[in-house]
Amino acid sequence: MERQARRAQVLYHAKRLFALQGYHRTNISDIVAQARIARGTFYLYFQNKKELFEELLNEALREISARIHRIRLGPNEPSPAQQLRDNIVRVLDFVLAERELTDILLNHAYDLDRDFDGRIRNFYAHIIEQIQRSLELGIKMNLVRPCDTRTVAICILGGVKEVAAQTLAEPHPDVNQLAEQILDFGLRGVATEELLRAAPGRTLEKPH
Template identity: 40%
Template sequence: MLKEERRNQILRAAKKVFALKGYHSTGVADIIEECKVARGTFYLYFKSKRAIFETLLDDFLKELQKRVLRIDETVGLEGIYLQLQDNVTRVLDAFAENPDMVRIILNEAVGVDKGFDKKLDDFYAGLLEMIEQSLILGIQMGIVRPLDTKVISASVLGSVKEVIHRVLQGRLASGDELRHIVDELLSYNLRALLVPELAQKL
């Protein structure tokens, strides 16, 4: 087996075990048992349980960041809506494709240590900044009503996170119905954000 394939095999096993047992209840022995490699082989690729957990977290956050593209606000309301729709769909697709990783982020990554907390905080802060800057520009363009951009950007992100959490728990539809969820999420948020004459067009 090639070196990169072996590394990915260990990562897949660790992701599965962390999602099932949690970070604190998982040991290196659990990971090597799952992927059927020797302990020495594990340490050729990762220094510790924390190191492989950090790699999983970093890789997934980078994947999410790649899927969230900056909005071109110069293309009109319909164009902005389509870009938002694509962004949210790509993020939800990433979550649907990686349920184990999302469970780790939602249930395990917070509170492991200050380093992991900062990674998550920085990731969410980046998303909040993108949302807030879009709101500020929307207000300047006259398409978003006057509002507290910091409060509302946090509200928008919070609603998306809650929907994702419920999709993973099976409380909301997923798969082929993902587009419907995205449309409802965007419609709800945009109707509250846009000036009345534009909100009525959604």
């Protein structure tokens, strides 16, 4: 457990440095200086620089994945729109709680290693698929207008990513307000006209 604490200490400082300067501009000297450990000690806890970075990146991927829940249908479930809203809020909460990790994921996770790039690509591809499935479900339920679900899913992902990226720079963003704007924009973008007509108000949700 002591071991875990040391690892965590190093990870903490490395995370800050990577977020601030990126992978290549951050060297082992910087990390051990910040973590106040000896150069050699670093290698007692991590195989190498890449492994450390990978661990941070994995944490980000894992955490974000965990915050995106599959849309569940059922009488006791919140409305799909509410579930989407919850997903967005959870992701943005993570973005703010872990600005450094997010920064690393969005801005510094490329240019490392071939299989690394692949992993991130897969991660996003997976999210795109999830969104796509939701859209297809929505179409079946007549909530979503027919469209090229893949392209629209990509647009939605891109929108969230860019909001996340831009949000990093802001001191005290209002997550709920951001989520609302994203949701409103996205839902209107995909809603059937019937749905829009039925629910002209601000929160665009299926009437019960």
